[in-house]
Amino acid sequence: MSCSEDCCGGIDFTQTPVADLYGTNCFSNAVMRQLLPKNIYKEIVTVQNGEKELTLEVAEVVAAAMRDWAISKGASHYTHIFQPLTGLTAEKHDSFIAPTGDGKVIMEFSGKELIKGEPDASSFPSGGLRATFEARGYTAWDVTSPAFLKQDPTGTTLAIPTAFISYYGQALDEKVPLLKSIDALSKQAVRVLKALGNTTATRVFTTVGPEQEYFLVDKSFYDRRPDLILTGRTVFGVLPAKGQEMEDHYFGAIKERVAVFMRELNYELWKVGIPAKTQHNEVAPNQFEIAPIYANSTAAVDNNQFVMETIRNVARRHGMEGLLHEKPFAGVNGSGKHNNWSMATDDGVNLFDPGENPESNARFLLFATAVVEAVDRYALLLRSSVATSANDHRLGANEAPPAIVSIFFGGPLTEILDNIAEGKASGASTAGQKIKIGVTSLPQLPKDVSDRNRTSPFAFTGNKFEFRMVGSSQSIAAPNTYLNAAVAQILSEYAEKLEKASDVNQTIQAIIKESYSKHRKVVFNGNGYTDEWVREAERRGLPNVKNAVDALTVLTRSETIALFETHKILTKEETESRYHIYLEKYSKQINIEAGVTTDLARREIFPAVSSYCAELARDASALAAIHAVSAPQEKRAKKIAELSNELYEETGKLEAVLAEAQGVEEAFAQAKAYFEKVRPAMDGVRSKADALEKLVSKEAWPFPGYEDLLFKL
Known part of the structure; x- marks a missing residue:
């Protein structure tokens, strides 16, 4: 499916001049200059330049213009998009609808809703800044980064770039420290x-x-x-x-x-x-x-x-x-x-x-x-x-x-x-x-x-x-x-x-x-x-x-x-929290990779290699019965069997050091264990599995190899 079919609001981008298309889904300064009263636009520019703080009165005018602009382009929802310390973006979607009491709705979006959102912060990394039961977190509109429309086959959403802070004002994201550093x-x-x-x-x-x-x-x-x-x-x-x-x-x-x-x-x-x-x-x-x-x-x-x-x-x-x-x-x-x-x-x-x-x-x-x-x-x-x-x-x-x-x-x-x-x-x-x-x-x-x-x-x-x-x-x-x-x-x-x-x-x-x-x-x-x-x-x-x-x-x-x-x-607490978050992320990533390594070895590679060895043995027996020539097949099967045993041993070693690392409680010591013990053990498993891949037929190997992944598009 091309984007022109369902997710571009009916626009065939292949036929639209770039100059006409560029920025059509961005609530940029050029759009604000066009849609906002002159005094409000000037006020927003001064806020962007760091000369004054945004007032709720100005935000109300901007929110109304942003809502009308987004709805005119098919938006039904808005989201405060933010960057928690996962390294990814996060978003909670809210609709513009507000019930009127007579079974109908109107489309609303206030200045307060523009300025501040309230996603649940309990499941995002905080590095000890807060307890997991403390759920309240706030997103605050970042006026230096323009709002835009996210479009996909399911619809259109107004995305508002924001910063993410805790109930007590601590930075829970990457944006707040960046803004302060600037x-x-x-x-x-x-x-x-x-x-x-x-x-x-x-x-x-x-x-x-x-x-x-x-x-x-x-x-x-x-x-x-x-x-x-x-x-x-x-x-x-x-x-x-x-x-x-x-x-x-x-x-x-x-x-x-x-x-x-x-x-x-x-x-x-x-x-x-x-x-x-x-x-x-x-x-x-x-x-x-x-x-x-x-x-x-x-x-x-x-x-x-x-x-x-x-x-x-x-x-x-x-x-x-x-x-x-x-x-x-x-x-x-x-x-x-x-x-x-x-x-x-x-x-x-x-x-x-x-x-x-x-x-x-x-x-x-x-x-x-x-x-x-x-x-x-x-x-x-x-x-x-x-x-x-x-x-x-x-x-x-x-x-x-x-x-x-x-x-x-x-x-x-x-x-x-x-x-x-x-x-x-x-x-x-x-x-x-x-x-x-x-x-x-x-x-x-x-x-x-x-x-x-x-x-x-x-x-x-x-x-x-x-x-x-x-x-x-x-x-x-x-x-x-x-x-x-x-x-x-x-x-x-x-x-x-x-x-x-x-x-x-x-x-x-x-x-x-x-x-x-x-x-x-x-x-x-x-x-x-x-x-x-x-x-x-x-x-x-x-x-x-x-x-x-x-x-x-x-x-x-x-x-x-x-x-x-x-x-x-x-702050000192915010810096230390990042240290713990990044260490924990390191350990979790290696833990996942090690788990995938053992799963693939046990559940994919071993069965495939065993089946292939059995097939080789049958072929060798047949050749021996007919031509009395089975030495090459037997030699190959023996080498595969040896590597398979070694793979089994290396997988066991990996499982042992993985369990040991999982039992370490202190963050740095655990991350160090994953680096010094788990990663080398993963390399040991890989060396045997990769050697087996060179000996097992492509058809028998359980997943696509590098030739398919790197050269076939």
Whole structure:
């Protein structure tokens, strides 16, 4: 079924010009400008800019306009869509109907209903912030992220992006800390800009453009893989004779079936105002990527959650399944989500644009140096922001950045910063002179001051930084929250020095020199995939935390808690709750995977192998009776029997360590047990099962193999 048949309100998107279709299901500022009275619209803009709080009177007018707009497009329900600490989105649907008492209804939606919802919060993770019987939770309208319509064959729903808090105001989601981190970063960045002489900027926004990678598989194969259904990845499977080594899939011609899917995916995203721009084949077979144009961080987070949901929904309409797991297939590239992050002022300046004059260069170099210091000082915090069991399969392989957090600048920019740190001249235009920030001796910087480095975890790419460690299935909220917090702290320290300075230019130069000299050890422009870099990083004193369990411990450190409390992003209790939630999630995920591994081994692989061995024995007996030639079949059957026994033993070992891990009560100790004991035991089971798959006929093997999953669409 194509989207044009049932779920687009009668619109045939294949025949509708994109310009007419774009944003038709988004209650954007353009729509509000058209539908709201001018004074109300201006009021909403000031609220979006953080200049004042939303009043109930204004909300009533907005709610009426939003209701009429949604109903005119076929909506019967609305939902406050939010992001609990599950990493997914959640929604409770309410209808617009209100009984009139005479057997009829009217369609109502009040300002109070727009501003606040009340979902049951008892079943969402809280990390000890509240007891399970304390059910009350509130969703609060996030005015920085536009409402939109969700359409599917069952109908149309008005979706209102919200934050999610407890009865006592504690953050139970990813959105609240993100919003607070943006405010914190804005406050400190504006202080720095004012010290530099900018009198027009009153707010700084962070922008994000997440590149989303994913796999597609035929749904008929997917439905026969319980491991994919229950865990998102294959716990068994061997590569076929051809994998990705020919590099023929990357940027290759897109298959017609996939192209049709991509076209519908784009239109679904464009309707709700998500500016999907780029799509292509990725490195691994049946792996793809879609990338939007940048949006403000809160909208980008909501947009990306919708992108992931839409990939899955549209894929199913085309007889496929979208896989968002970081490593669904062993032996081929996994999937990431490159978080392209930048900072911009409300007077239209990208703070990471090198600019065309020395004054803007000074600003750029100062903010770039702040990022270097933030990445170095808070490397462990950034590493923890991408710490998941799924990402552990991906980080450190020759397909993704290593677990070592470093920053890439490229030759020209690194040379300029090195020269400033060392008090040297920079280039022929300044021969014999020392650089003076903000005067003509600083050479004009080209916009693209470096090549791109796909092996770097944190790379400068012209006018933004690309945080490449984020996993494909993750919400991008936490990585951006932690990044904003780290940079906010560095800028606050810079601002204190600049505000006291008698000579701002000299102070800028001194800040850059001192900061970059101390923290340039985190700058690495080479190949992050090599063993040489691992050894060099160790010599530099850079941390290399290779697993999620150890990475998460930074959330318990006093300096982390102080960072979040200083900038009013998270309280000590909220930070500690996240630590426990993430550890528990890690343990639960490995527990599920281990359970699936034992179930498949016991209930699928053993019976299939036994039947196949019996068939081989019958064939061998028949051959012996007729031709007296049974040795090859007997040898093969013997090898299969040996591996089957070994698989049985490894499965028993897995069950034993799994039971042991399940009995551990303390969160960190349990997660450590799953990492150190259960995962290796799972690998032991897999090695035997995969060896058996190579010996058993394809017809006898109980589920589709990698050849079907990776090469058949």
